[in-house]
Amino acid sequence: MITLIYKNELGEVVMRGGGNDLPFKITAIEGLGLVSREYNAAVYSGYDGQETLGSRAAARSITLALEVIGKDAAQEVHSALDVFSQSGMLYIKSEELDRRIYCNQIQLPDVTRVLRGKIATFSVQFVCDNPFFEDIDDTVVALYKRTKRLETPFSLPAVFGEIVLGGNIEIKGGVSVEPVISIYYPTALEEVESIILTNETTGKRVQLDYAPKGEESVTVDIKNRKIVSSTNGNIINYLSKDTFLGDFVLERGVNLISLSVGDLTPDFTVECRYNNLYNEAVIV
Secondary structure, eight states, X not given: OOEEEEEETTEEEEEESSOSSSSEEEEEEEOOSSOOEEEEEEOOTTOSSOEEEEEEEOOEEEEEEEEEESTTHHXXXXXXXXXXXXXXXXXXEOSSOEEEEEESEEEOXXXXXXXXXXXXXXXXXXXXXXXXXXXXXXXXXXXEEEEEOOOSSOOSSOOOEEEEEOEEEEEOSSSOBOOEEEEEESSOOSSOEEEEEEETTTTEEEEEEEOOOTXXXXXXXXXXXXXXXXXXXXXXXXXXXXXXXXXXXXXXXXXXXXXXXOSOOTTOEEEEEEOOEESOOOOO
């Protein structure tokens, strides 16, 4: 059974493909298939066919036909229309998948009354500027972390601690991903320290040459081309001259990430946050 939940700051509307426990029943749904694409093509005189020059993913439209049944159907419809009046996140849940997509526009024609106050039908269309579906939650991978494992009392032999340095990141969706890198400096550094993050799979890297203050967090937002410090604000000018944020993507499949750091304190950490992107959310 498929369940769709539309949610924003005004509330949520739960819609289900079957069952009698909810007022909103989905009777038809369109728009969960593959991303539609717009193509640019050239036609040459004297040559058959055409030459495809390029393409781009188009915005996605998801259309639902809903039936509302219940003694409080009128109030349920009014409450739902209030939530639908603003953009929000659409969650798609079933036994097969669990995904979400952000809806920038909502188109909703007039509600059709079948039985006054008790039965009504209407359709709603969600327009998504970004046509790709996501996982419900982001994935966070530690790329640098020191963990103390020694307890008191202890006996030898013993493991005193372990260090996470780099790792493999698997992108399960069908589209490359632009991640967010979070760096935490627990103590200040007097001199500039270089942190080099390299995707060995693609050969691209990010190098930050920076002298942080104590308890400072730095966010490297690849998608939005920003580097922000919790202390100094915009610090994108501290990138190395040969670093281009748009090049550092996580490709479909396994990405081997390596990390080079200088003489940093034990509580220093680096994390990679990302979300898989999917071309479809088809329920079979």
